[in-house]
Amino acid sequence: MNDNLFHIAFYCATILVGLTAIIYTNLQKRTDRRQNRIFLFMNYVVLFNAITCLCSEFIELYRHFFLRGDGLIMLFQYVYFLVHTPIAAIFLYYVLTVTGSIRNKSVFSKILYLIPLCLTEFLVLTNPVTHFVYYYSEGMQFNRSWGEIIIYLVSIAYTVFAFICLMMSWNALTRRRRWAIVYFFILTIIGVVVQFLDISIKSELFAESIALIGLMLAVENEDDRLDAETDFYNRNALKMDVESLLTKKNVFYIVCVKITNIDSVRRITGLSNADEIVQEVAVFLKTLLPRYYIYHTDPNTMLLLVKEDDFINSELEALTIAEDIDCRFKSEWTVHGVQMKLSAVTIVASIPMHIHTLADLMYMIDTPVPKDIDRTILRNGDLKFLTRRAEVETAITEGLKQGNFEVYYQPTYCSDGVTLHGAEALIRLHDPKLGDLFPDEFIPIAEQTGYIDDIDDYVLNEVCAFLQSGEPTRLGMECINVNLSVVQCMQDKFVERIRGIVDSYGISKSLINFEITESVSASDYELLSKVITSLKENGFQFSMDDYGTGYSNMHSLFSLSFDIVKIDKSILWDAENSELGEIILESCIHMIKQMKRKILVEGVETKKHVEKLKKLGVDYYQGYFFSKPITKTELLSYCISR
Incomplete structure (x- = not known):
């Protein structure tokens, strides 16, 4: 009974930590990116596994209340293996997404990654007949089989490969993200190894839930990357993201919107804060691209990233977005009931065709548009002013x-x-x-x-x-x-x-x-x-x-x-x-x-x-x-x- 209570305490703590991560992530409304959804899915997996294990412990503790307690315990154990076995593969997918490496993987390589997962899932699915993974002896004693060793080896392989991907993308990650993911590795491995060596210590799920909390705080939480007024990413976030893309030699387009008359509009309308105007523009820009592709770099400038792997023709998409922006700025804007006409110049540039370095990009953002340019959409030959740098x-x-x-x-x-x-x-x-x-x-x-x-x-x-x-x-x-x-x-x-x-x-x-x-x-x-x-x-x-x-x-x-x-x-x-x-x-x-x-x-x-x-x-x-x-x-x- 003491062992059961000890296990129940572990699983209850795991459930509490998992629920905290899920609730906090949803309250922050940061669930729109792929990495956010993967992170939540890992939490749901750990939470679900903790619940099934908790149910098994309760049934075993109060077996005399359940007519078919042994059958329920075996069912929960089966579901646990079925759901938990892919967790290492999911984590690899998360690392590839956070580092951006997933974009460079071919369809063939992605299929290769899935083969070990499919093998281990097949072993678990057929276990009720084959007992390749585990079996119960007399007295409902749980016993491991060779298949569980295979599952552990495959999980280790996925984890090691994730770590290698992390090392290859080390310079593309912020220091906080690097060490948070390393922390996840270490903590999870310790929990898995302890439970593998002594099955009576149910530390695996608890270690995973704590590590996920660490990821939530250090990787998923982006408060320091966000502009509070617009909910777009800020200037520092742009620098980090573009540097990461340049490190990986990604091709992408920049759509830079410069509001050229914001100061005069403020004086004429009596609006004392440019943020009120920018907020209205932000609402419109969110209809063109997801908010995590938009950056507010200074009071008058916003920038949109159009990545090549997100669209069939990224150049055409960037030009379409620029034309939509230009068309919108030809109409009036309403801020607190005040009608106003905003003037804007939209720059469409390719990296690395027009812009080669992060310094070039920041120069484009910080440099006023030359006064002798009379067009509102600048591209190709119009970008000669960038050579002034x-x-x-x-x-x-x-x-x-x-x-x-x-x-x-x-x-x-x-x-x-x-x-x-x-x-x-x-x-x-x-x-x-x-x-x-x-x-x-x-x-x-x-x-x-x-x-x-x-x-x-x-x-x-x-x-x-x-x-x-x-x-x-x-x-x-x-x-x-x-x-x-x-x-x-x-x-x-x-x-x-x-x-x-x-x-x-x-x-x-x-x-x-x-x-x-x-x-x-x-x-x-x-x-x-x-x-x-x-x-x-x-x-x-x-x-x-x-x-x-x-x-x-x-x-x-x-x-x-x-x-x-x-x-x-x-x-x-x-x-x-x-x-x-x-x-x-x-x-x-x-x-x-x-x-x-x-x-x-x-x-x-x-x-x-x-x-x-x-x-x-x-x-x-x-x-x-x-x-x-x-x-x-x-x-x-x-x-x-x-």
Whole structure:
């Protein structure tokens, strides 16, 4: 009886764990992908097996209540083997699906995979007659036969093959997915081996159910890959998925939708958040492709993946989707009862025909569509602007060698609108062939190619040399703001390098105020917090740039120790166009003031702006009302003339 109770406890725990995984997966509504359905099916198999085993244990424990207890026990045992035998093959299928390897398998190879499974299932099906797998001796004593050894060997073969497939796709998986699947292997093998060596320890099903919970949390749960507003995948998910496809040399098409007038629509309609517009577009895009093929990469851009193995003609499908999108954007959209006309450009590109690397794709996403293009669907010859990436990369390398970079400065003013506070250092690139290039174009490429370190160091050295001259202090500047690349500050010994550069000029560190863009700073709060804390301890100041444009501004504002919060110009401009925008501006300022942080508002372009912000108690202003970005020489002349 004690053994039966011990077994019942194991099976009850297995049922509870299995039900938890099934219920949680369904509540998350992540059941539309093939891998989701396979995962649920494995859970159903383990749950069903646990229930049949639990019934057998109860019948054996209370045999005197059942007239045909022996027959029921044999029936449940038969059903258990019949249902549980394919579990290793199903797991192999799951691994092939998660890694994407299933797409590369021929029909013949898939049939070969099924042959061992069919053999073991045949042994189980015929067991009541042949007893090849197991049999019962007198006293209902369970005995293994050679067929069960075959089933174990086949399961091991499937598991080993799954592990090999995992190793071959190792670079295509995220670190979390790799180790979660390895954990499944190890835990399941331990449970199977223990039960194989000692049949009285019913650990196999329990180990499988626990491992499935691990898979659910680490592989099936995709909260970190999802954009909360649209339920599409986010930018990081796109990078991981495309890198995986490139690793496997898959051919696929990209349909990239860029909404080109979203900022002007927000101002005209009074809608303060672009997400409300994007949500409406998202609803439409879900009618064209399943949501797991759609990515929201930035506030104005969404991207659809059309994979070659999902369609008979992926190129034709991609063009059809692009035409449907183009047609829809010719009609009006309705957001909260407001009618609006959205303009969009749809780009259709092939990987690897038009786009060869992940960096090329991210450049396409981040680069504005050239203004001289008058078509709304771009493909083939229209994509020549993508070759500009190579030209810009050359301009960066030559610019660093030939000294074609120059630091511009945009003044910032105190609350009275008269007293100079400081300036923001802004980098420009003067290329003999391409002309003047702005940071929006060359900084993303510099980050991807590794030149960002040289550019950031150049800006810091120029600012330090300017401060060393003593001119900024004589003009009354309290500090100069220097934009900090998060890519750079993630590197080892970053703080030491920055401190070394500034110390070499013998200037006060308090004269430098580093800026970090709010939406970027949300990427790694813990590491950035350590960097900011360390630099502040050395005397530097810190500002949050573009507050109000990112997805996690509240988190970053509370988590990171900023001295100044720079409110993005869009918040100020929205306050001019709607009562809601004015409420948002006032609320932002009130909240930041309560947190004892200084406030700088960007985009100040009129005297009316200055008067409004003065009433709200803003500390500093920056914008074209005072000055556009100008060279160092022009800055000195400008400040003296005022």
